[in-house]
Amino acid sequence: MTSTAPPDTITRVVAIAEQRSRRRRLRPRRLLLGLAGVITILAIWELVSRTGTVDPTYLPPATEVLARFGVNATLTGFWIAIGQTVASWALGMLLAFALAVPLGIVIGLSPFLRKLTRSTVEFLRPIPSVGLIPLAVLMLGVPLQQSLLIITYGAFWQIFMQVLYGVADVDTVAMSTARSYGFTWWQRVRDVVFPTMLPYLVTGVRLAAAVALILAVTAELVIGTPGLGQQIAASRDAGLYASTYALVLATGALGVVINLGVRAAERRLLSWHQSVRGEGA
Amino acid sequence: MPPENIVVAGHGRTLPPEQTLLSVRGLKKVYETDGGPIEAVRDLTFDLGRNELTCLVGPSGSGKTTLLKCIAGLLEPTAGEVVLDGRRVTGPPKKMAVVFQEYGRSLFPWLRVADNVELPLKNAGVPKTKRAELVAEALDSVGLSHVPRSYPWQLSGGMQQRVAIARAIAYQPEVLLMDEPFAAVDAQTRADLEDLVRSIRERLGVTVLFVTHDIDESVYLGSRVIILSSSPTVIQEDLVIDLPDQRDQLETRALPRFTELRHHVYEQIQLAKRGFRPDEARVG
Amino acid sequence: MPPENIVVAGHGRTLPPEQTLLSVRGLKKVYETDGGPIEAVRDLTFDLGRNELTCLVGPSGSGKTTLLKCIAGLLEPTAGEVVLDGRRVTGPPKKMAVVFQEYGRSLFPWLRVADNVELPLKNAGVPKTKRAELVAEALDSVGLSHVPRSYPWQLSGGMQQRVAIARAIAYQPEVLLMDEPFAAVDAQTRADLEDLVRSIRERLGVTVLFVTHDIDESVYLGSRVIILSSSPTVIQEDLVIDLPDQRDQLETRALPRFTELRHHVYEQIQLAKRGFRPDEARVG
Amino acid sequence: MRGTLKAIAFTLGLPIALIAIWYVATLGATSIFVPKPVPLVAEFFETWIGDRLLTDVVPSLSRFALGTGVAIALGVLVGLLVGLSRGVRAFTEPVFEFFRAVPPPVLIPVLGLLIGVDDSMKITVIALGAIWPVLLNTIEGVRATDSVQTETSRSYGIHGFNRVRYQILPSAAPQILAGVRQSLPIGIILMVISEMFFSSSGLGFSIIQFQRRFAVPEMWSGILVLGLIGFAVSMLFQVVERRILRWYHGLKDLENAS
Amino acid sequence: SSGSPSGAPAESDPAASAPADGELTPITVGILTIAPSAAVQYGVDHGIFEEHGLDVTLQEAQGGAAMLPAVSTGQIDFGVGNPLSVLVAASQGVDMRVASGYSFSLAEGEDINAVVTRVGEGVESWSDLEGKKVSVNAVNTQGDLTIKGSVEMEGGDPGAVEFIEIAFPDALAQLDSGNVDAVWIPEPFLGAALAAPDKYSVVGYPNQNALPGLPTMVTFTSGQLAEEDPELVETWRGAISDVLEQVNADREGFGEAIASLTGMPEAAAMDLRLERLSGELDPQLLVDLSALAAKHGFVSTEPDLDTVIIP
Ligand SMILES: Nc1ncnc2c1ncn2[C@@H]1O[C@H](COP(=O)(O)OP(=O)(O)OP(=O)(O)O)[C@@H](O)[C@H]1O
Numbered sequence A: 001m002t003s004t005a006p007p008d009t010i011t012r013v014v015a016i017a018e019q020r021s022r023r024r025r026l027r028p029r030r031l032l033l034g035l036a037g038v039i040t041i042l043a044i045w046e047l048v049s050r051t052g053t054v055d056p057t058y059l060p061p062a063t064e065v066l067a068r069f070g071v072n073a074t075l076t077g078f079w080i081a082i083g084q085t086v087a088s089w090a091l092g093m094l095l096a097f098a099l100a101v102p103l104g105i106v107i108g109l110s111p112f113l114r115k116l117t118r119s120t121v122e123f124l125r126p127i128p129s130v131g132l133i134p135l136a137v138l139m140l141g142v143p144l145q146q147s148l149l150i151i152t153y154g155a156f157w158q159i160f161m162q163v164l165y166g167v168a169d170v171d172t173v174a175m176s177t178a179r180s181y182g183f184t185w186w187q188r189v190r191d192v193v194f195p196t197m198l199p200y201l202v203t204g205v206r207l208a209a210a211v212a213l214i215l216a217v218t219a220e221l222v223i224g225t226p227g228l229g230q231q232i233a234a235s236r237d238a239g240l241y242a243s244t245y246a247l248v249l250a251t252g253a254l255g256v257v258i259n260l261g262v263r264a265a266e267r268r269l270l271s272w273h274q275s276v277r278g279e280g281a
Numbered sequence B, C: 001m002p003p004e005n006i007v008v009a010g011h012g013r014t015l016p017p018e019q020t021l022l023s024v025r026g027l028k029k030v031y032e033t034d035g036g037p038i039e040a041v042r043d044l045t046f047d048l049g050r051n052e053l054t055c056l057v058g059p060s061g062s063g064k065t066t067l068l069k070c071i072a073g074l075l076e077p078t079a080g081e082v083v084l085d086g087r088r089v090t091g092p093p094k095k096m097a098v099v100f101q102e103y104g105r106s107l108f109p110w111l112r113v114a115d116n117v118e119l120p121l122k123n124a125g126v127p128k129t130k131r132a133e134l135v136a137e138a139l140d141s142v143g144l145s146h147v148p149r150s151y152p153w154q155l156s157g158g159m160q161q162r163v164a165i166a167r168a169i170a171y172q173p174e175v176l177l178m179d180e181p182f183a184a185v186d187a188q189t190r191a192d193l194e195d196l197v198r199s200i201r202e203r204l205g206v207t208v209l210f211v212t213h214d215i216d217e218s219v220y221l222g223s224r225v226i227i228l229s230s231s232p233t234v235i236q237e238d239l240v241i242d243l244p245d246q247r248d249q250l251e252t253r254a255l256p257r258f259t260e261l262r263h264h265v266y267e268q269i270q271l272a273k274r275g276f277r278p279d280e281a282r283v284g
Numbered sequence D: 001m002r003g004t005l006k007a008i009a010f011t012l013g014l015p016i017a018l019i020a021i022w023y024v025a026t027l028g029a030t031s032i033f034v035p036k037p038v039p040l041v042a043e044f045f046e047t048w049i050g051d052r053l054l055t056d057v058v059p060s061l062s063r064f065a066l067g068t069g070v071a072i073a074l075g076v077l078v079g080l081l082v083g084l085s086r087g088v089r090a091f092t093e094p095v096f097e098f099f100r101a102v103p104p105p106v107l108i109p110v111l112g113l114l115i116g117v118d119d120s121m122k123i124t125v126i127a128l129g130a131i132w133p134v135l136l137n138t139i140e141g142v143r144a145t146d147s148v149q150t151e152t153s154r155s156y157g158i159h160g161f162n163r164v165r166y167q168i169l170p171s172a173a174p175q176i177l178a179g180v181r182q183s184l185p186i187g188i189i190l191m192v193i194s195e196m197f198f199s200s201s202g203l204g205f206s207i208i209q210f211q212r213r214f215a216v217p218e219m220w221s222g223i224l225v226l227g228l229i230g231f232a233v234s235m236l237f238q239v240v241e242r243r244i245l246r247w248y249h250g251l252k253d254l255e256n257a258s
Numbered sequence E: 001s002s003g004s005p006s007g008a009p010a011e012s013d014p015a016a017s018a019p020a021d022g023e024l025t026p027i028t029v030g031i032l033t034i035a036p037s038a039a040v041q042y043g044v045d046h047g048i049f050e051e052h053g054l055d056v057t058l059q060e061a062q063g064g065a066a067m068l069p070a071v072s073t074g075q076i077d078f079g080v081g082n083p084l085s086v087l088v089a090a091s092q093g094v095d096m097r098v099a100s101g102y103s104f105s106l107a108e109g110e111d112i113n114a115v116v117t118r119v120g121e122g123v124e125s126w127s128d129l130e131g132k133k134v135s136v137n138a139v140n141t142q143g144d145l146t147i148k149g150s151v152e153m154e155g156g157d158p159g160a161v162e163f164i165e166i167a168f169p170d171a172l173a174q175l176d177s178g179n180v181d182a183v184w185i186p187e188p189f190l191g192a193a194l195a196a197p198d199k200y201s202v203v204g205y206p207n208q209n210a211l212p213g214l215p216t217m218v219t220f221t222s223g224q225l226a227e228e229d230p231e232l233v234e235t236w237r238g239a240i241s242d243v244l245e246q247v248n249a250d251r252e253g254f255g256e257a258i259a260s261l262t263g264m265p266e267a268a269a270m271d272l273r274l275e276r277l278s279g280e281l282d283p284q285l286l287v288d289l290s291a292l293a294a295k296h297g298f299v300s301t302e303p304d305l306d307t308v309i310i311p
């Protein structure tokens, strides 16, 4: 515990704070670069299809799919499907978050609980959510609940593991400081563990958000819960390739939007943190 | 030394219970590492009186930080015990503040300077207006009233260290443990802070244990200097500083007795560094 | 002061090019922060001669670390320039070693002590046997030959600091920048290390820029002391230390001239802390 | 000896308690869809110890190993490149986010077209899914390297590949390994999913077959196999992690426990 | 505008509970999103079930695996799915009952599913499939069962055919790229293949060949419901037979229903070649199916068909 600073906490938070103030200035350039990345990929796709490297029947060119995507955007059914997917995604995430964060902190802070739960956690974690479908169908009548179980199960582990790692990364001197000032358990969690863990948690939420979206769509594909996945399955079965890809594109776009949201929430979260404290002083 | 205090070679002074605030008895700390155990502290016994300001000096690596952490209840001693106000210390006691040697890591980088100072008060349930007052006062006393809204990593080393000191002062502890708290500040600031610590002791009745490498400082500050041997550590000498209670940066330091005392401490540390050990000396 | 050196109020001494190793010209550094710009360094101009040992003192937060980082090519100056050996510094120059104020964070926690010291040598392509020799020698010279296999975080603060010093020494640089390198070590070790730095300068012909808060140290160590004003920083005084070249911890410090010089430095720092600024003084 | 016993107690304690609860809870159940512990274990030995081990489990595992191996190597490599350059990060982020959000089941047909339907497609699917935790964590870990360490490296002329090797990688290692740890179970999950398509053998394929044939105990025993594989992989990983991060655990273990 | 990208209804509208004279019995019916299932949708849309006193809620499922457990626990009252799954489930001890017939492959002429290969591949007869890679949508279902049956009938070794699972929409693509040697596909993919005779050739119609007139879908329910409420089962049989009859008479209306359920373009739905739809079921067909399944190891023990088929 005497020591050199590890590559962690303090520096990590500092690095992130520094990045943040830099990021603000570079916004337009970032956006342009991001756009360039997207256009590059679309161009490659277009080429692969137009030149017949892949049979255009099964992989229609990007422009065609984009056109289809544009048509979709005018359909109410498309937006309803998106709404349904997003609703089950959001509910699943909320559940996973509400379960994973407190559990992760409590278990992460107690070496006893950590050791006690490790084998069970490692056993349960790799069980594919998809394998739970029969169980879900059996236990829960409503399709929404079935997909919720699958989504929550999948997203839970992402957040939970990141929280465990984040808690383990708390700086020893910072923790000693808190203890020496007589912080209660709860105060230590709130004032030391939580801020340290935040960068880990945010990565965890980003990972979980993607996993939850994947599972929401997969559940719709497999169980037939209404939503984007069901639409994909239906157009695939009907042999409508352009439409299928347009829907896949929509799924990916939804993922990008969700990530942007999480990013914005991340900024809000930290600035909330700082501004509230700031007013207090 | 006053006759009521019993001193054994290799041990510090012990006091009758009614005068004692903190007593350390047979303290031993061995770090278990992959490369075998490291005996940082072998056997320390001494008492701190109420409202005393005691300095702790010793060669680098002699276990001063280790001792402080044991007293603060942050490290479990391998043997022996620390008793505070009649109760054995097992975890961090209330109303004790520690200024860590690693000041940089001890500040929370996600909080601004004022918030760092305020946090312990907030957690202790001090009301808001009182808190604001204490924070402003503490920052002012360390000369940082102009940067309350900066983040710690935007400050220079010395400024960071002063934030840590301000946090400890604002907390208004009964016991204050300071681990080389002035290592990163300039000479003038150092002098000011020395006087600040002295005045806080007087004003608030705090008991202070102060680790320093500056020999002048150790003699100037307190009423006692405990000199540690090199590792594995025992007490080399427990020296009473018989300078007048009223001290002044210029006058006190100019006293012949001051020079004598600092010379004595310096020699002891040289001895310690060369590996002299009072326990073995006794046997040999 | 020797007549060939031109000194302007608020500027340091400048030298004719052939004697100069490092020159700093009109250096200014403004940190951009969310809360507006912070002008850390306003205008610094001075030269370091070859194989000189120059000390840098100044109030806490006056921009010493900032200056060092600009010289080391780690920070981009807002205005002005640093020229090393005739070439403008834009990135970290070769054969320059820096001992950082935050010694703890500057060591790699995943490497053992000896490996930390060895890494820059390995990276520079020094052959293995030569490396082992340099590492052992450097660790020995800072008194750490007994802990090569420990991790940095298993060491005390002072020991960590000495590892950082050993790393710089083993690297055999031409220019050595040291930012309060002895802040965490005890008085005796400090004295030993001071003599070590002096002997290295003589033996290896290194040019040293040494930041310290210890006024005695600044006078004892080098041939010059640059005193910085408080922030935003200019040079308050560029003082030549006209003590005999052969120094000795006891004898030199006992010289009346030594006492005079340290008194002078102390007063200048007090002035600086109170906000005296030579540039304004000139105008007013 | 006592240490080992204690470790065993910790490892088995909670699972045994959970199995006991499971046993009691399913005592009265009659539906064939409800798995029971005792028949499950019997089924496990009957189903998996024998031919299947060679025809299904081993090929699946080797695909898993290859896929996650590729994911880890690529994730770290790309993560370093992206993490070290703000421009590249901005360029790639939306594209990464897009592919991350596309469910593998809908990507598989495209991959089938591009790569074919043999093992290399399945390995690609596994790698594509398992790369994200490693990649994101590497990027974040690289971004967050200590500024003083970086300055130290720079001032000693440690740059380029050497800086990556001596400073960036070790300092990001805790976070990279956190990513690897996340990616391992995802690899297992994708091993199963990839065998749901274009497939005729493998562990995941068998489980789906059991599920379709209503061979419920066999199906659950397959899920048990997955769990056991996950457990074994994670134990293996922990040994590796302990070795690589010895310094980090020493640094953190001492006092965080509170 | 309204509508959805796949053309399918965004939500499966529960039948408007018309204020009929008698009390309507609410039931949930599980269907797959494939063309023949649209008949049930047609029945709902045209109020045929209501005439029989049933208030039908549709639940779409993506496969028998998801539907059968729901039927067995009573969350779905009647399912429409393939008979082999029902037989397999029954042989595993799941109490499933076949309530009625639904759709049948054609006993003669061009069947609605076929094994297709590339022209010039050298696969001309069933026995040529030996040692080849053949795709089916799912192994251990009617596709590979009847293909194996056909190969055996021609004296070939059914064990030598290698089956691989490829979803119907991807099958032709994989055939094109040479990843498989033959594919088993139904309409509408079969129609697409037949439209390019220079590219694809039909090896044969396995359903028709192995078990002429094989039921491709039946309706089924749980043993519990069959025993507790035989009247409901009776009503259901009557209703579904009625629905299928009306569908057969109204090809245009059925086409619309198909387009709306599957999202196919309406023109394609109109041209789609369909199975024979009928509520009547000849038990002998299931007996033969069961025997073939047992022969090729698809079920370990033959289920007791006297119980499984509700007389
Ligand atoms: N975490 C640890 N693991 C192993 N050994 C340790 C650890 N912390 C300290 N030590 C060892 O204990 C001894 C005493 O260390 P300590 O930090 O208490 O010294 P110190 O008196 O504070 O020194 P300094 O004045 O240099 O700060 C040293 O030899 C050190 O190497």
Ligand SMILES: Nc1ncnc2c1ncn2[C@@H]1O[C@H](COP(=O)(O)OP(=O)(O)OP(=O)(O)O)[C@@H](O)[C@H]1O
Pocket (backbone or CB within 6 Å): B153, B154, B155, B156, B157, B158, B159, B184, B185, B186, C031, C032, C033, C038, C039, C040, C058, C059, C060, C061, C062, C063, C064, C065, C066, C067, C101, C231
């Ligand atoms: N990253 C930063 N962002 C903003 N301001 C900074 C930053 N680093 C330093 N400063 C400011 O620049 C000024 C000079 O800091 P610097 O660290 O150079 O001082 P110093 O002379 O080294 O002080 P000390 O002796 O206390 O270490 C200070 O006012 C400090 O607050």
Ligand SMILES: [Mg+2]
Pocket (backbone or CB within 6 Å): B064, B065, B066, B101, B179, C156, C157, C158
């Ligand atoms: Mg210490």
Ligand SMILES: [Mg+2]
Pocket (backbone or CB within 6 Å): B156, B157, B158, C064, C065, C066, C101, C179
């Ligand atoms: Mg500094």
